[in-house]
Amino acid sequence: MSTKIFSPELEAIGIIKKDEVLANHTTFKVGGPAAYFLETNDSEIIQKAIRIANKAGLKFAALGGGSNVLVSDQGFNGLIIKISSSRCDLIDTNKLDADAGTSLAKIIRTALSQNLTGLEFAIGIPGSFGGAIAGNAGTSGHGIAEYVESLKYVDKTGVLKICDKSQLDVSYRYTRFKYTPEDIIISAILILAPAQPIESQKLVKEAMEKRSWQPKGVWCAGCIFKNPANKSAGKLIDEAGLKGKTIGGAKISEEHGNFIINTGKAKAEDIIILISFIKQQIRDQFGVQLEEEVRYLGFN
Numbered sequence: 001m002s003t004k005i006f007s008p009e010l011e012a013i014g015i016i017k018k019d020e021v022l023a024n025h026t027t028f029k030v031g032g033p034a035a036y037f038l039e040t041n042d043s044e045i046i047q048k049a050i051r052i053a054n055k056a057g058l059k060f061a062a063l064g065g066g067s068n069v070l071v072s073d074q075g076f077n078g079l080i081i082k083i084s085s086s087r088c089d090l091i092d093t094n095k096l097d098a099d100a101g102t103s104l105a106k107i108i109r110t111a112l113s114q115n116l117t118g119l120e121f122a123i124g125i126p127g128s129f130g131g132a133i134a135g136n137a138g139t140s141g142h143g144i145a146e147y148v149e150s151l152k153y154v155d156k157t158g159v160l161k162i163c164d165k166s167q168l169d170v171s172y173r174y175t176r177f178k179y180t181p182e183d184i185i186i187s188a189i190l191i192l193a194p195a196q197p198i199e200s201q202k203l204v205k206e207a208m209e210k211r212s213w214q215p216k217g218v219w220c221a222g223c224i225f226k227n228p229a230n231k232s233a234g235k236l237i238d239e240a241g242l243k244g245k246t247i248g249g250a251k252i253s254e255e256h257g258n259f260i261i262n263t264g265k266a267k268a269e270d271i272i273i274l275i276s277f278i279k280q281q282i283r284d285q286f287g288v289q290l291e292e293e294v295r296y297l298g299f300n
């Protein structure tokens with residue numbers, strides 16, 4: 001898809017790219033071009049871009065590390081704002097203030113180096129801090145949003161706002177930002193606890209061991225489905241005999257049923273068909289309705 005839209009005001013921002021292939025910005029390595037693509041963590045630039053996009057009737061959405069999205073083969077006929085930074089500061093004795101575009105890995109490293117505990121469970125989760133907060137990324141019964149004191153975001157009208165923890169609406173793999181990619185998280189403050197070094201090292205080791213099951217060096221987006229209440233989506237897919245099932249270039253991992261792998265030439269369409277197939281099989285065999293954890297971009 002080539003750009004069908006034109007916004008001279010947006011192009012005047014200067015750092016805007018056109019027809020940027022989104023496959024290069026996702027861990028699935030699929031997805032067509034974004035008509036417009038802006039990479040920044042600067043709230044003023046983001047506010048300006050959103051106001052221009054709204055005036056021009058352009059849709060827009062945030063992108064972080066691209067590790068939990070499936071982008072359509074047609075791409076995104078609007079403006080993708082990729083939030084990118086590396087800022088993570090210690091404020092106070094037990095608080096970190098970081099940009100949304102900073103990698104979650106850097107946030108965890110900074111916490112550990114400052115002898116702060118709480119985030120060990122998230123070791124090994126790829127992507128950005130903002131993406132992790134939006135979807136309350138986590139494992140072992142914990143999610144990153146639990147540790148947020150407050151955050152700054154630019155809302156879909158281009159206004160910079162503050163959201164306190166009480167307004168985040170946190171639950172399993174969910175915050176109020178989960179399905180509103182037009183509300184863009186800019187930065188957040190985390191409250192952590194002072195670490196007992198031996199206890200913290202134990203948590204780090206446990207987190208790394210728990211990750212050893214994960215398929216490595218493959219193109220994927222982590223777990224495709226949320227776990228249904230008291231069940232494991234991966235286990236259901238395994239019990240349904242679906243591991244290894246392949247459609248086009250998309251394959252259910254032999255190692256973990258909840259991972260779909262791009263074997264090299266997958267199209268988003270192959271992955272979508274495989275997701276639908278899995279949902280139908282699990283519904284038919286177990287009467288369970290699976291719900292996606294991965295989010296879709298550019299499908300409507």
Ligand SMILES: Cc1cc2nc3c(=O)[nH]c(=O)nc-3n(C[C@H](O)[C@H](O)[C@H](O)COP(=O)(O)OP(=O)(O)OC[C@H]3O[C@@H](n4cnc5c(N)ncnc54)[C@H](O)[C@@H]3O)c2cc1C
Binds near residue numbers: 128220221
């Ligand atoms: C190998 C592998 C292992 C994984 N393991 C785990 C795991 O253990 N636990 C887990 O929870 N997840 C896991 N994931 C999924 C993924 O890494 C996390 O969900 C991650 O937090 C997504 O962050 P991201 O920056 O990549 O988000 P993206 O994929 O870029 O975006 C995801 C969604 O968040 C929105 N978004 C992104 N940034 C912002 C922002 N600044 N403001 C508002 N909205 C935003 C996007 O619009 C999109 O809707 C794994 C993925 C992979 C590939």
